[in-house]
Structure formats: C-alpha cells, structure tokens
Amino acid sequence: MTDTLLIGLYALAAGAVVGTAGALALRILRKSSILTHIVVLLTVTVLAVAAGVTAVAKAMFLSGHDLRVVLITVCAAALVSLAAGVFFGRRLAASAVWAQQARDRERHLEAGRRELVAWVSHDLRTPLAGMRAMAEALEDGVVADWATVAEYHRRIRVETDRMTRLVDDLFELSRINAGALRLIPTIVPLREVVSDAIAGVAPLAATKKITLVAAESGWPTVHAGERELARVVTNLLVNSVRYTPADGTVHIDAGRGRDGVWLTVSDTCGGIPDADLDRVFDIAFRGERARTPDSGGSGTGGGLGLAIVRGLVEAHGGRVGVRNIGHGCRFEVRLPAG
Template sequence: MLWRSVVFKLWFTIILLVAFVLMILTIFLLEFFENFYVEEAEESLMNEAENVSSIIEEHEDLSLTLNTIDQLLAPQTRVTVFFNEHQYWQNDIETNTLPNIDPSWFVGNIDINHVFGANESVKKITEVPNGNAEIIIVGIPTADQNGAIYVYQSLDVVEETTTRATKLILIAATVAIILTTIFAFFLTSRITAPLMKMRKAAGELSKGEFHTKVPVLTHDEIGELAISFNRMRRQLNYHITALNQEKSQLSSILRSLADGVITVNKQLGVMLINPPAEQFLAQINFTKEEEPHSLPVELRNHFQKVIEEENEYTKEIVAVGRNFVLIMTPLYIEGSVRGAVAIIRDMTEERQLDKLRKDFLANVSHELRTPISMMQGYAEAIVDDIAESKEEKQELAQIIYDESLRMNRLVNELLDLARMEAGHIQINHAKVPVKPFIDRVIKKFSSLFEEQEIELRTNVPSGIEYYFDPDRIEQVMTNLIDNALRHTNEDGKITIDVEEQKNELVIHIKDNGSGIPEEDLPFIFERFYKSDKSRTRNGKKKGTGLGLSIAKHIIEAHNGSIYAKSKESEGTTFTFTIPKKED
C-alpha cells in the first residue's frame, strides 16, 4: 500500500516537518507584525501629540493654533486638548470608523487622567465608552503642566495592516508548502527509485534468480549500496552454484554407493539417506506395521546409544534372508555431537561365498574321500589275498579302476571349472549343422536309453547352421542328457526340441522324471549342489555336482543363457540359448 511505502513516509515526514516549521514561523511573524504595527501606531500618535504640544507652546493665537493642529493631524486621527480640566478642544474628522468620545471620559478614566499635572506620558489600547470598538490612545501633559493632549485612532487600521501581512505570510507559506511538496516528491523519488529497484532485485534474489543486476545511477551512498548489492549478488550466485554443485556431487556419490548411508540428528530425525539405505529400511519394515522408510525401534536404540556414548558401534542385522552390517559413528559439527551416521553394507554375497567355500571344501573332501576309501579297501583286499580267484581279483581291480576314473573325472571337472571362473575358457567357434550335431550326441546314449527302457523323442529342424564351439556344446548336451537319464525312471520319456527364435538357437531337454524341489531350483547351477542331500541316485550312477555349473559357464561364454523349469514328481525342462553369429 502507498502509505506503507518509503516514498510516502519520507515525503510525509518532509511535508510534516516543513509545515510544522512554517506554522511556528507564521505564529511568531504574526505576533511580531502585530506588535510592530501597534508600536508604530503608538509612536506615530506620540509624535503627533508632541507636535501638537509644540504648536500650542509656540503660538499665542489660540484660533490659529487650533487651525494649524487640525491641518497637521492625519485624517483618521482625533486629538483632544485639555487646557485645564474644564477647558478642552477636539478636532473634527470625516471618518465614521473613529467614534466621538466625550472629553469627560478622559478626565474620569483613572488609567489615563494621571497625565494632568505630571511629567509622564500614556500609551494604551482600550475600548471606547459605550461601544465595543478598540482604540489606540496616547497622552502627554501640556508644556505648562496644567492640561493634557490626547491623540487616538481606531485599532482597525492596525488590524487591517496586520491582516494584509497575515495574508502575505499565509500565501508565502502555501507557496512554500507546494514547492516543498514538489521538491520532497522529487527528492524521495530520486532516493527511493534505486531502493525500489533493489527491493525488486532482492525479491527475485529470494526466488533464486541471481542474474538480476541493479543499475548504478548515482555515485553517492545509494550508488555504493547498489554496487555492494551487485557484488553480494555475484558472491551469492557463486556460492549457491558451488553449493549446488557440491550437493549434486554429494548426491551422485551417495546414489552411486553400493553401501547404504543414513544420517540422523540428535532428535533421531533422518537428514540424509541414499537408495540402498531406503531399500534396507523397506526390507527391515517389510514384516512390520511401520512406514517403509521410517527408522524402526531397534535402529533408533542403536543410534541413540551412539549419540549418548559418542563411540562407534557395529551391528549385524538379518532382514528378509539378507545379512547387513551397520557401522555407526557419531556426527561431529564444531566439536560437538549433532547426530550419527550409519554405513549399511550388504554382506549377503560375502556370507554366501564364505558358505560356498566351506561347502566346496566339504564336497570336494566327500567326493574324493569315497573313491579313495573304496580304492584303499579293495587294494587291501587284493594285498591280503582276500580275493582268492582270478575272477575276484579282476573284479576288485575293475572297481579300483572305475573309482580312479571317477577321481580323474572329478579333478578334470574341477580344473575346467576353475579355468572357466577365472575367465580362461577358450571358445573355438565353427559353423556347425545343428541336426547332424544333435544326432551324433544322442547316438552316444542310445545304449543307455535301450538299457533303461527310456523313450527318446527329438524335434530338430533340418538345414539350420550356427556358429559355436561343438566340443563345448557337446559337453553341455552330455551333462544335461546324463542328468535326465539319472533322474528318469524306466519306461520314462526324454524329449529334445530344437527351434530358432529371434536369431537364437533354443534347445530344450525335457524329462518326466522325479523333478527338482522348488526350494532347490535357484541353486542347481552352483557347484557341488545336489538336491538329494543323501548324495545317492536310487542306486544309479553318482554325479559330482559340477556338471550344471560347467554347463552354465560354457553357455555364458557363448553369450547365451541357461535356465530350468521343474515341478516335483512331474519332470524337468532345461533350456539353453545360443545367439546367432554372422559369417
């Protein structure tokens, strides 16, 4: 609003100050002029009275004296001359503004009659008898001290002069007010125009617009203020830009961190959190009624402990089957604890790797211990001549030989798997006709299919050629078919389907055997993993638990994928893909 602006306040202050000064000055001037004109009138009347006294003293002819006095007096001045208390003379005037006063009033008025017989004068403003008009009257004694001379005139003359002076003063004051108003408006506009521009720029500055520049119109304090404002704007722009860059960089760093970060204040309010930490809180609160990203009670207690004791704190938490390690440390700002910072590290893979390492050692030990024990036992039987006949010794030697082959196969598979996991697998691509290749692989198992009375069905289109390593893919096919044979009962069925989808060769190996339990399905491609924890296959040939892991590495080396679908007691389907490679 206008009356709240600096322009109005400054303008109103100047006008009010000038008006107050002019009012005081007018009052004093009017008082001064009124007193001045009254004194002037009294002085003029006194001079006339003295002139009358001089004329009376110098002339002996009374009629000539009175005529001379009548001619010398001003038109609006009346004189009453008392030669003694009973003899007097008054001049005649033509104006009606000055009433006639009975001479007896002069003699009877104690305020002015003391002039008779005294050597002193009288100056007085009084009201005329029987009227409301005021007069100025002066009186002096005659030269012989027997009479008195009274000269008076109406006060209206002085008031008229004072009124004219008052009008002049009021006109001058009005002109001064008008000129002051114009000058004040011009001055306030000149002063406040840069301030208004700075106010507008400050408003834009508060909205984040740092490119608005205030023009420097003067070289006074306001100009220096504008220069300082522009310098402040540049500094703010620089610091805000730097802060935004640091904030963006910090946010990018926090978002790119694999570890979660949570920062809380002393009231346990979350100040900073990154996506991994949000996922951690969502997993912690998954089974609770709390908000997904709120701090659970257990974490609040840990944070409170860190803040109160000002010590680092480490805690391992299991949530939704995953292992998390929390490393908490106090947050210091200017030497005092203002909160706490927690680093959340997902240790699930490390724990799984550690478990796999332990399982690997246990599995290798178990797989090697069994054939070694068997070889040792049968060798002792031969050495101790327990086997007496040649046929019995040959049978024991055959068992020792088979177990040595099994150990050799296990060691070779371990070496192959180690080379593959180290990235040293070598793929020799060649253009391979798919149907002849599949037929050749199946031919190796024809006797086993007949022996176990398992039906084999194939659906392989003719004329398809793909680039892949035939030896490695044959190894994959062999492992998958061997698994199917070992898990399929007699009179079962195994189907091999080959198709081409979206420039990929897709091979399905399906059986209607025992199937894989649902809880074991995600882990079948891990080395030494066996869904049958008793490590037996219903009396059939035992596996090492490495075939599927090796197959997975071979397919991934071909940039393909392998997966399994299974339902317990209904069968399993293994599917792997090989992308098409151009000539």
C-alpha cells in the same frame, strides 16, 4: 579489527544455528541413503553461508538492494553446488550398491567354494577307501575265485573313471572361473552334436530304462566352440537322466528364433522345488541330502555339471535357465546368432 571480529562472530553464530539444525536432520535421517545425506549436507552448507551473509549484512546496515544481490549470488552458487552434489551423490550411491553386491557375491562364491571342497573331499575319499580295500583284498589273496576278482577289477575301473570325470570337471570349472577359457568358434551342426551326446549317454539311460528322444527336424547350425557345446549338451542329458525315474523320458529339441538359437532338454523328473530353481546352476548344488555318488556313475561328481553348463553358455554370450513343466522340468539354452 573490532569490526572484523564482530563480522566473524555474527557469521559464526548464524552458521552454528543452521549447523545444529542440520545435525539434527542428519540424526533423524541416519538410516537414509548416501544421496540423501549428501543433499542434506550441501543444503546445510548453503543455508549456513546464506544465514551468515544475511546476519553480517544486517549488522553492516547494507541496503536491501545490496543484500538481494548478495543472496542471489549465494543462491546461484547453491544451485550449482546442489546439482553437482546430486550428480556425484548418485554415482557414489551406485558405487556403494555395486560394492555391496560385489561383497555379497564374493561371500556367496566363498561359501560355494567351501561347500565344494567339502563335497569333493567326500566324493574322492569314499571311492578311494573302497578301492584301497579291494586292492588290499586282491594283494593279500583274500579273494581268489575268478568271478569275485573280476568284479573287484570292474569296480576299481568304475571308481577310477568316476574320479577322472570329477578331476576333469574341476579343471574345466577352474578354467571358466579364472577366465582362461579360450573358445574357437566354428559353424557347428547342432544335430551332429546332439547325436554324439545321445550316443554317449545311451548306455547310462539304458541302465535306468529311460528313453532318449530327439526331434526329427528343425535342427539349426550354431556359431560356437564345438567341444564346449558338446560338453553343454552332454551335461544336460546326464543331469536329466540322473534325476529321471526309471521308465521315464528325456526329450531334446532345438530351433532358431529371432534372437538366436535355442536348445531344450525336457525330462519327467517330477519337477524341481521352487526354492531350488535359482540354485540349480550353483557350484556343488545337487538338490539332495545324500552325498554318496550313485553306483551307475551318472553324476558328474560334486554337483559341477550344471555349473559348467552355465559357465560355458555364458562364455558364448548366451544364457541358460530351467523351469518346471507338467511332470518334469525343462532346461533351455539360448545362444546368440553368429
């Protein structure tokens, strides 16, 4: 019993010395990665075992050969433990990084949602207040001449259309974010989709005296959802027309590359600040301080147009980007080969 107690005390003392050194090492390396901490802990454990075995062997007067056998066995086990620790440590570190990225992404999305609610509330409240005032004026007979009544009716219709587009955009974005978007891919002639989009945006472009130019040839077909692809092209054209000054030009082109189909929309908007390039496709980002919708109805409302573009393109397995060129910028959509 006395020998067993002495063996335990020898092992405990040797382990305590190594453990103290390990605690100091961890304190020094407290700002290091999780993998480093795991390696240090495993190393301290192995060294504590080796120190305890050595102390006990010396106290028991084991031969040098027996001590070497024991230490070789401990070292072999230590190598296996360290290898397993490094493997799982890397996975744990990767999981920690992924979790942090997920938290950062969730905070970013939550901030975007709060901003979106604030901006959409403003975009709904402003036209509703104007429509209410005009409706009360018509109801109370404050305006009676035919021209003013007709103008009030026109403005109520315009604001109603604007709010309808805003609600449609919110619904589309909610489907994308909820994963409820169901694509029905077909073989779509890109030329026809672009022609229809240009026809729909032409009246808006005409009010700003902006020229819409489409490439004459080289239009490929693409395997995609026709409705969703039309929404992508229309939103890109509307965005370019909205930010291009009067007498500007918006050019659209497409083609087929080795990795799929590409489509570009270039304008003469004057370029996008470098600090905003990475935020262009964020929800509710407009790149302007003014929150009042323009009278031409060019905006999609709430800064949702480009966010919808990114969601629809990524739903097709593609990607979308933007860069400055000359006196404007170029939006480029790439879709994988069908």
